[in-house]
Amino acid sequence: MVLRQIMLGLKYVFRKPYTRMYPYKEKAFTTPATRARHILDMDTCIGCRACQLACPADAIKMYRVEGEYPKNRLKIFPGIDYSRCTYCGLCVEACPTGALKMTDYTMEHLITEDKASTLYTPQDLAQPPPGEYRVTLSKETWRPPPSPPPKGKK
């Protein structure tokens, strides 16, 4: 009676392991939609604070950056505290100019011994992550952009 189950188990004994050999042999599993580290385009950011107001975890603070930024008169840019960020993507959705995007560069930027290094200033966010990455969440994600609901329904 139990023999049937033993035979079934044997089928699995000779299978190759399902585990992903991260990080030494394989890279982290990502898809074209994975939401991970942000990337900021400081030339298009207008410093409107929409991302700060949209953040449910209060991870975004605005920092003043000196330099030539004709579009950003106040010269304030978002900086993200990754020890608070939940990667929900509401900041990207709120950004009116598409300056803030999300990439699929996952995990590596969080592995640290120094907790202060999880705070990313605008200059850090503007730096593209080292290695391969692709932009996964941007203004282009909402194509076509949602329209207001039709009137008189329900």
Next chain:
Amino acid sequence: MTGRSLTVFLGPQHPGAPGNVGFRLIVDGERVLDIELIPGFLHRGFEKMMEYRRWDMDLVMSARICVEDPDHVELTFTHALEQVFGVEAPEKAKYIRVIVAEFSRLASHLLWMMHFAGPIAARYATSWAIAAREEILKWFDYVAGHRIYHHYIFPGGVRWNIPGDFKEKTLKTLRHIEPLIRDLDKGFFHHPVFEARARDVARLKASDAVRLGATGPNLRGSGVKYDLRKMLRYDAYGEIDFEIPVGEYGDAYDRALVRLREMYISMDIIRQAVEKMPMDGPYRWRLPPSIPQGEGIGRVESARGEFIAHLVSAAPNPKAKPLAPYRIKFRGPTFPTLTTILKHIVANEEIMVADLPILLGSLDPCAPDIDR
């Protein structure tokens, strides 16, 4: 009975405890005389926090109320909010919601397999179930962008459009997990040792289940045909043909079998929804940042039972449109499970310490849902 009772603590660190909850057991030898829940390890005060945040931020937070089955909490909140806004999701979004919700149910039931089979030493079933769940998590990563907390079901539809090869990807995922679930069926659910351990343990009569507030598979395991997907026919469930599995005796084995059959039915629902889904049309309505004043109730059949969200939007000025809800209250399926039902079963049956993993596992509690 020796007459000398002993107090023993189980959890929250114990690997056999279901999630981050503790239990205080009063035992006499091997027999468990009384059991008491020790909650509070996960209390984060979500309902209060939601009163201070805008509605879209609340949705992101709501998923954290039940880690194992987050999409149904989002769906409950979404239904309540859509009622206040007076909108209905587009046709395409309704089907996508059904598919996402059923995948969430499958992932939750497969994770339950781990909580259930692991503590009774059926390690093989645990690893098969987790391998199947992993495929679902990859599907979620592909569609929603995250593995566990998806934030994909959104008031007014779904958050963004589905990828181009959604249909093929969904059917491929089902083809991958179906043989694993069939093997679990043969290798674990019909294993004589498991059957001997779970039969006639932790019985819950139908009348008691209704009286004590059981919902979901725990209620259906006792033989009561109650399923909100059939009763309310929310989203696209009205267009889909499926049956409700019920148990016969209401014991741990029946509850486990109900969950197994639900897994098959969920896969069938997903296949039907993928076939019937319109591929074009809007996926989401844009809603204003402020909520009109009013009241909304969302009711959803989650993997563990009935989830209710009651949302009240109010402001001192009757013409004002607040950004955050005035009050929101969630009703989760786990609270009655681990309080009244657990005590009832222990009081009315001779439960041994060795039966505890079967008893706790078969009720499938979700610890964060108790504390909120």
